[in-house]
Amino acid sequence: MKIVRWLRFILLVIISFSIVSACSSRSTQIAPTLDAAANCRMIQHAVGETCVPLQPQRVVVLGVPTLGNALALGVKPIGSLVYFDDPPPYLAALIADIEVIGKEEQPNIEKILALQPDLIIGFKHSAEAIYNQLSQVAPTVLDDWEGYPSWRNHFNFVAEVLGKTEEAKQVWANYEQRIQALKKALGNRTQDLEVSFVHICCGTIDIDLQNSFNGSILADVGLGRPPAQASPIAGGITSLSEERLMDIDGDVLFVATDGDESAQKLAQLKQNPLWQKLKAVQQNRVYPVNYPTWRGGNPLAADAVIDDLFKYLVEKS
Structure with a gap:
């Protein structure tokens, strides 16, 4: 019996030590x-x-x-x-x-x-x-x-x-400086210009709305959007059917594709009679842009989007 009591005592000590160790480990985390x-x-x-x-x-x-x-x-x-x-x-x-x-x-x-x-x-x-x-x-x-x-x-x-909050202030200052430079270069052309963005991929046609990443940059510049893209929604992105292709109509159309399947879908879309009715198509103002850039969601990508806007809206105008 003494041996049994002694073994129980040892077991109790081991269990107690394990509980203390576990609690100590959790408190450290x-x-x-x-x-x-x-x-x-x-x-x-x-x-x-x-x-x-x-x-x-x-x-x-x-x-x-x-x-x-x-x-x-x-x-x-x-x-x-x-x-x-x-x-x-x-x-x-x-x-x-x-x-x-x-x-x-x-x-x-x-x-x-x-x-x-x-x-x-x-x-x-x-x-x-x-x-x-x-x-x-x-x-x-x-x-x-x-x-x-x-x-x-x-x-x-x-x-x-x-x-890096101080560095962040400088990043935002640089962004604002570039926005103002683009607005100055565009002058009064922003008043009547409607800019559209469409992403074609994986069997879908997506448009980025006013509150999307690139949509917010276009808004900062003061550029107008087609009516179907001028309102914010949760997530900032919505999909279209080919029957609603006119929702991407604008004076300028930026098109992003992603891979071979996406390029094939765009080629197919160009055969749709509605494509030929788009103002940007008729005015030869359809421009390809990089998809991961225009949905980059960070200041480096924003700077690259602004580069594209300078290239296509200022230098090519």
């Missing part, structure tokens, strides 16, 4: 130690509060808008998700040595772990399900991304997380 807190800042984000490094050196981002934001702020991530097979021109020279950790919204956690990041930045809608896993790899913050209409808010969020 919730709140940083005093030493760690001295080197990090508490950031409120979409799924909680996280202490992020004061000067992160190994940042992983889970979206192209976040990637562009970090680069615009002078921070080069070591890994990123991508949404494209070929990088858009505005990013190509900047991301050659950045590790691709997945495509679309499917990050490879093993790849992220191998990179040994000290900070992960992502979106709530795509990463909340794996937030706990990511948080075990590195401090992780998620933004409440609401689609491309929220691209400005997301940039400011990334700037706060990275401790």
